[in-house]
Amino acid sequence: MSTNTRAFATHAPTEPLGLFNFVRRSPRADDVAIDILFCGVCHTDIHHSRNDWGRANYPMVPGHEIVGRVTAVGADVTRFKLGDLVGVGCMVDSCQQCAPCGKGWEQYCESGSTFTYNSVDRQDGSPTYGGYSDHIVVAQNFVLKVPENLDPAAAAPLLCAGITSFSPLRHWKVGPGSKVGVVGLGGLGHMALKLAKAMGAEVTLFTRSAGKETDARALGADHIVLSTDPDQMAAAANRFELIVDTVPYAHDLNPYVPTLAVGGTIVLVGYLxxxxxxxxxxxxxxxxxxxxxxxxxxxxxxxxxxxFCGQHGITSDIEMINIQDINAAYERMLKSDVKYRFVIDMASLKEAA
Structure with missing residues (x-):
């Protein structure tokens, strides 16, 4: 049966998020019902909420870094049971038949992935609403097992910031002895440092801010290069097999190209x-x-x-907020005033006026 759901939503690009009630769809045979405990706040949430990319549908309930506990499973569900600690990331469905889906690349589905919010359910045409809500219903093939040894709040950003950093490191075969650069020290950048270091790489942070060295080294950076210093950039020439660029706005890539080794790659993960x-x-x-x-x-x-994060004890560095603080958190994110990811304690939604 369908369920009344409490959430925070926005109804227009210039409107703040506020309390919103809607009805979640009835669970299907392959569905998992999840009580949401924590939801990370991603820069993408701001872009969609404010229609920066021109694809917004309102009302919109953002949130795609979701951790919670299973409260019910459909008759055909075999992978999950009541009480499991689980996660939901950016997608809740795909065609599961095209060539990318066949390779396990559902994010590149030829007919378009069904995203956790601001998308349309492939089966019934209803809008998808995200994790700034008290519960969610998702097909078991798009639900993840979260290791129980991880702090569930700090694990929430792994569902987007974590995988966004991990995927290129894996694709370009980063391992012991690899020389990896990371551009930018925000939600994505701090995860890239942690993950690359855990994979055995020699890791360098490129930053425009001289004051970030202590934090960067604590997160796993072996070296720090001030990208505004021509001498430091010149000294880094021909070094990196891979540079993960996490900057979320247009910026000059040309100064980083000389720092690549022959055959090296700069991969953009933050800017569209x-x-x-x-x-x-x-x-x-x-x-x-x-x-x-x-x-x-x-x-x-x-x-x-x-x-991998469970084995290495890796989570995001977070600042916990109540849902009532989400609009202020958006403004702080735009000023890079967070170390390094906001996470909403969804228990606060019960108290939302």
Whole structure:
């Protein structure tokens, strides 16, 4: 049966988020019902809420870094049982038949993934509503097992920030002795440092802020390069096999290209849009360097990432907030005033006026 759901939503690009009640769809035979305990706050939530990308549908309940406990399972569910600690990330469905889906790359589904919010259910056409809510219903194939040894609140950002950083590290085969650069020290960047270090890489942070060295080293950085210092950038020439660029806005990539080793790659994970200023292709061609992109990760890879984090005790550095503080948190995120991810204690939703 369908369930009344309490949430926070926005109804227009310029409106703050506020209390919203709606009805979750009735669980299907392959569905898992989840009581949401914690939900991370991602920069994407702001972009969608404020229609920065022009694809917003209202009312909108954001949230795709979800951790909770299973409260019910459908008749065909075999992977989960009542009480399991589980997660839901950015997707809740895909066609599961195209070539990318067949490779476990559901995020690149040829007919488009069904996202956790601001999307449309493939089966009944209803809008999807995200994790700023008290519970959610998701098909078992898109539910993840969260290791019980991890702090569930600090594990929530792994469902987006974690997998977004992990996927390119795995794809470009980072391992012991790899030389990896990370551009930017925010929600994505701090996870990239932790994960690359745990994989055995020698890790360097590129930053514009001289004051981040202590934090960066605590997170796993072996070296810090001030990207505004030409001498430091020159000293880093020809070093990196992979650079994970987490910056969420347009910025000049050209200064980073000389720091790549021959055959090295810069992978963009934070910014969607035109590269400005223009990228000079000459050094790419002359030394087989590449600029690439990567979007979250598939379900199997996300489970691999969670298991890896469980084995290594890796979670996100978080600041816990109540749902009533979400609008102020958005403004602070825009000023990079968080170390390094806000997580909503969804118990506060019970008290929301």
């Amino acid at each position: 849009g035109p590269v400005e200023p223009a990228l000079n292709s000459t050094p790419l061609l002359l030394k087989r360097k590449a600029v690439a992109g990567s979007l979250i990760g598939g379900i199997a890879e996300t489970q691999e990432m969670l298991d």
